[in-house]
Amino acid sequence: MASPMTPGHQPTIAAENGRAARPVAVPSGAPLAVRGLTVSYGEKPAVFSVDATFPAESMSAIIGPNGAGKSTLLKASLGVIPLLSGDVYVFGQAIEKARERIAYVPQRASVDWDFPTTVMDVVQMGLYRRVGLLGRLSGRMTARARDCLDRVGMADFAHRQIGQLSGGQQQRVFLARALAQDADLYLLDEPFAGVDAATERAIIDVLKTLKAEGKAVVAVHHDLSTVRDYFDHVFLINVRRIAEGPVATAFTTGNLQATYGGRLAATHLDELSPTGGA
């Protein structure tokens, strides 16, 4: 089932280098840390023995080629998909004890936008853990949901059916739902995929505000050209952990070469290097 595109799919040498330098201790305060995480959808592991630590009060990007396990790492951290082995620590605790502290923005394409519901209804889903099965949504909570919509510039769309929104608007609604969760750690799966420039700007502003408020943001990210502008910390993955660290030290041509193999043109890499254009 190997795709024809994947010779050199496993950059083993780089992976070994990465492993040699990996931190072993679990930092108790880190918003998100995984140790020895392995996830498999069948015989081939999607994520293999990954250690990662995402720092507080910062914006982290999970970067890697398609099929490298970026989303899988995120979902496994949330307990949405089962782990084959490994441990996840959220603020030093098991996930079950820290769910109130996590907000999640799934991939926009993962849901059916024809679902018969309104924008406001979707945002209120972020409150479902708090209100429980039969609890009443108080006026304060509804006001809070409206506030979150306002923060992403969607307050005027509260009563629209979600299928009538553009891709960018849908992504903003998902972000508003995560804001309604009022968490300390925000996990986003490709928040900028297929959105317009204005939405990308709006989303990054909200995320930067969250960071300024002392929250941690971890996003699966595709666009290498914006990594330096948006993020403080990167985690490079291609099934195995390739490298991680502050953008200045870890987002290097060498590490990208190791992550993407031969698929990233050298000229492209030059543009991304600190001395290059971008």
Next chain:
Amino acid sequence: MGAEFVQFSLTPILIGIFAAIACALPGNFLILRRQALIGDAISHVVLPGIVVAFLLTGMVAAIPMMIGAAGAAILAVILIEAVKRLGQIEPGAAMGVVFTTMFAAGVLILEQTDTSQVHLDVEHALMGNLESLIWFRADGWGSLLDPAALASLPDELPRIALVCALVVVLTLVFWRWLKIATFDEGFAQALGIPAAAVGFGLMVTAAVAAVAAFDAVGSIIVIAMFICPPAAARLMTNRLAHQVWWSVAFATLSAILGYVFAGYGPLWFGAQNAVSAAGMIATVSGVILGLACLFGPHRSRVGAGRDEAA
């Protein structure tokens, strides 16, 4: 028409309505999950379970039939998973293979056994016996207040009414979980909501509704009622709660019109005999779906603003 209506038509119509609503409620969530076929599969696979339960106990009684049906449903789920994994084929095909095979096995077992003493044969399995569920002791609307007459109501009526009430309560209590686990399973799990259990619970509820309805109205109506009223309702509104109300209205309308048309429709056209009520109820629900497709206000749901391809 008072006395005759109460004696011959009231109970079948009520049973039809309760069965239709009990199936339509879980059907709403099944179609939104793109699992409409599961309602169909359930109504097919429970047949061998019911037949085997009958063979083991020698009677047509609710509890053994439910247990037999549940066993068959569990077996079907295991078989579908096995065919999917071992054969590496897509889920729809795996379901198709398993449910038709199990239904066929049920029909074969049924044919080979002597069930002439009870209302359990191939014909009833398909079409039920709605027309025969009449209220012998009734002699008018007054019988509704007469304990002796009420005691002679067909067993099927309180049974399906109870199941219908149970389905309504479950739908109301688990409303939020059903909604979020159907719309965005990953997000539901991230909230700590047991989305997989919600999905399984929905399936079990659908199975219970299918067995209870099957007992009275046969498998044709069960298949139609899981899909037609909710699918028509989806075309009427863009709100989930409204959709569920519409589906209940369509289910009720199908049961009443279907029964009336089956009993009197052929006479209007000069024919001598009534036609199968179950078949007519299913047909009416299909016609309602067709009308909703043509005239429903939300039949085209491709969002006008969706110009940016992902």
